Amino acid sequence: MNMGPQHPSTHGVLRVMLTVDGEWIRAADPDLGYLHRSFEKMAELRTYVNYLPLTDRWDYLDAMGNNLVYAETVEKLMDLEVPPRAHYLRMIVCELNRIASHLVFIGTFGLDVGANTPFMYCFRDRERILDLFEAICGARLTYSYMRIGGVACDAPDGWLEQVRDFCDYLPPKLEELDDLLTGNQIFVVRTRNIGVITPEQAIEWGLSGPMLRGSGVKWDVRKEYPYALYSEVEFDVPVGTRGDAYDRYCVRRREIDESLKIIRQCLDKIPEGDVMAKVPKIIRPKAGEVYHSVETPRGELGLYMVSDGSDKPYRMKIRRPSFVNLSIFPELVRDWKVADVVVILGSIDIVMGEVDG
Numbered sequence: 134m135n136m137g138p139q140h141p142s143t144h145g146v147l148r149v150m151l152t153v154d155g156e157w158i159r160a161a162d163p164d165l166g167y168l169h170r171s172f173e174k175m176a177e178l179r180t181y182v183n184y185l186p187l188t189d190r191w192d193y194l195d196a197m198g199n200n201l202v203y204a205e206t207v208e209k210l211m212d213l214e215v216p217p218r219a220h221y222l223r224m225i226v227c228e229l230n231r232i233a234s235h236l237v238f239i240g241t242f243g244l245d246v247g248a249n250t251p252f253m254y255c256f257r258d259r260e261r262i263l264d265l266f267e268a269i270c271g272a273r274l275t276y277s278y279m280r281i282g283g284v285a286c287d288a289p290d291g292w293l294e295q296v297r298d299f300c301d302y303l304p305p306k307l308e309e310l311d312d313l314l315t316g317n318q319i320f321v322v323r324t325r326n327i328g329v330i331t332p333e334q335a336i337e338w339g340l341s342g343p344m345l346r347g348s349g350v351k352w353d354v355r356k357e358y359p360y361a362l363y364s365e366v367e368f369d370v371p372v373g374t375r376g377d378a379y380d381r382y383c384v385r386r387r388e389i390d391e392s393l394k395i396i397r398q399c400l401d402k403i404p405e406g407d408v409m410a411k412v413p414k415i416i417r418p419k420a421g422e423v424y425h426s427v428e429t430p431r432g433e434l435g436l437y438m439v440s441d442g443s444d445k446p447y448r449m450k451i452r453r454p455s456f457v458n459l460s461i462f463p464e465l466v467r468d469w470k471v472a473d474v475v476v477i478l479g480s481i482d483i484v485m486g487e488v489d490g
Contacts, residue, residue: 145485189275200279210418219283234430283409328477342432348376378480
């Protein structure tokens with residue numbers, strides 16, 4: 134039986150071929166490639182500067198994180214120092230983007246199990262973040278705000294105060310979501326003990342982000358390999374206890390609280406100064422190779438980049454967390470019912486632009 138690629142609960146053009154025995158799933162085979170756009174190969178054909186707008190299109194719910202990993206990877210190749218103000222602006226927009234992404238997850242995951250109202254609430258609050266992004270970079274989905282060496286522009290007058298206002302606005306709205314969804318008995322019954330991943334399984338399959346932390350493994354790139362100025366801020370790493378779909382939901386919900394905590398600290402610490410380092414007009418990093426990763430809403434997004442000294446990367450390989458996290462899906466859904474497939478897939482929180490690459 135085919136599920137997708139037009140099924141609304143596959144969250145994109147994912148086709149899953151299910152082998153069923155009545156309502157029981159005996160095997161599942163994801164069929165990928167409907168959205169493939171050759172992002173890795175295209176990096177070899179564009180200059181370091183010209184490729185950056187394409188990073189917005191990987192995980193289109195976290196374009197800021199995509200921008201960041203690319204910019205910081207090139208900066209690592211160049212041994213380039215970024216001004217502190219640019220680091221803090223990067224952290225603010227990345228954490229705002231994490232919140233926006235998790236709001237989309239909560240809203241759509243609620244829809245997957247039949248809850249309509251949280252979807253409207255989440256998109257109402259996400260709209261406030263998109264307004265902030267539009268004010269700072271002029272775009273609402275594909276931002277290209279980062280630059281190699283800093284950010285495209287400083288925050289406009291009053292923008293940082295608007296971000297602080299948002300940090301005060303959101304917590305009461307999250308309490309509404311908790312009343313509607315987190316503590317909803319039907320939602321809990323539909324997600325608890327469904328799609329359980331043990332810590333050993335999570336590590337074996339190379340899972341990351343909430344998929345890994347939901348199984349109780351306390352691993353966050355921002356803590357283990359701090360980038361930007363994450364070593365200067367304090368935040369907790371939420372983890373689950375059962376490793377089920379409900380735990381993965383709760384980890385993402387609690388990460389929103391931690392992102393708000395990080396943003397507030399960035400607003401308190403951000404200094405005056407430049408937002409761009411001195412960068413040559415034509416970027417030609419010395420020959421060499423580097424791997425760099427950041428923590429996106431879906432996990433560890435990594436870039437392995439090889440330079441041959443020219444103005445284009447010789448080779449670039451993307452470690453896409455959505456693709457890696459989806460790999461465990463056939464094992465997770467085996468011997469569950471068809472109705473549970475939607476819950477398990479939704480709890481993985483994939484973005485097909487990143488799965489297909």
